[in-house]
Amino acid sequence: MRKPDGRKIDHGTLETIRIRVARQIVDDGANADELAKALGFSRAAVFSWAQQYRDGGIEALRAKPIPGRPKKMTDQQADQIYTILCTKTPDQMQFDFQLWTRWLVRDLIARLFGISITEQAVGRMLRRWGMSPQRPTTQATQRDEAKVMRWKTEQFPKIRAEARQVGATVYFGDEASVRTDHHGGATWAPVGETPVISRTGDRKSVLMLSAVSAQGKLHFMLQQGGSVDSKVFIEFCRKLLQDDGGKVFLIVDNVSYHDSKAVRRFVAGTDGRLRIFFLSPYAPDTNPDEWVWNNVKTAQIGRKMMGVDPSE
Structure with a gap:
């Protein structure tokens, strides 16, 4: 009341x-x-x-009992389950999986407290706790967090300071490809009536290279088909220098062609206009240019129909 x-x-x-x-x-x-x-x-x-x-x-x-079924778990037990779901994966709790599902949470409750609960009840409980089913991001086991931290706190600040001294622009570079049959996501539709989207039946790929600065400057190059190698990367660097017009500090990941002999010779021949630096291994989250491809493939462009000519 x-x-x-x-x-x-x-x-x-x-x-x-x-x-x-x-x-x-x-x-x-x-x-x-x-x-x-x-x-x-x-x-x-x-x-x-x-x-x-x-x-x-x-x-x-006298106050009447609150309607509804009594709680099967105490508040302390619910807190314990919530903490486990937020801090541990199923394999750390001796299950043979790495992703929490409703039936795994149900089995966890039964194992810890001997309480039987349905999967549907588990789903309602998880939503009350502010949880939802999500696609987890992945992280390489070879990642060295100490190296990543040194990159963030020591190496990158030095690169940025040196760039300011010599008047260079710092760019983060990356490469990706997208296909004309790229799956752009889901759409709402009546149950049992899967919608049909018209698009080209040709399966083509577009190779994309880009570099983005902290100020939001974006330079990119597109190439139909093929793959990135030293020759393609050098061509991108040449165009980046031409478009920027000044000195460029380009930060890229540790893929082999970024540090090939041919790339080193090209850099040496730019009279100091181009310098290449490398991110900490297995740390794509430290590269802002990853967000360019997120926008292309997931957020915006990837949701548009690709390869469809309205006049056809």
Whole structure:
């Protein structure tokens, strides 16, 4: 129940108020209208409490049990399950999987507390806790967090400081490819009626190279088919230097062609206009240019129909 001002009153407190008000009216002769006004309850509610007290005594004013099934887990047990789901994977809890599912959570509850609960109930419980099914990101086991931290706190600040001294622009570069049959995501539709999207039946790929600066400058190169090698990467660097017009510090990942002999010779022949630096291994999250491909493949462009000519 809520008071007129919107404040919610718990069952125990409301029970105490009902009994006290009813006794004052029936036993002590208090004015019901004045009590209702003073306490902020409606006149009808106060008179109803008094009548219930006359008819059935104090027991008639006791708080009724909250409807619904009783909780199977205590608050402490629920907290323990929530903590496990947030901090551990199933294999760390001696299951043969790495992703939490409703039936695995059900089995976890049964194992820890001997409590049987349905998968549907587990799903409702997880949603009440603010959880939802999500596709996890992956991280290479070879990743060295100490190296990643040194890159962020030591190496990159030095690169940025040196770039400022010589007047160079710092770019982060990366490569990706996309196909004309790229799956752009899902769409809402009536159950059992899978929608059909028209697009080209030709399977072609587009090779994409880009470099983005901290100021948001974006340079890119597209090539139909093929793969990136030293020759393609050098061509991209040549165009980047031409477009930028100044000195460039290009930060890329550790793929072999970024540091090939041919690339080194090209860099040496730029008279200091181009320098190439390398990210910490297995740390794509430290490369802002990854967001370019996220936008292309997932967020925006990838959701558009590719390769469809409206005139066809």
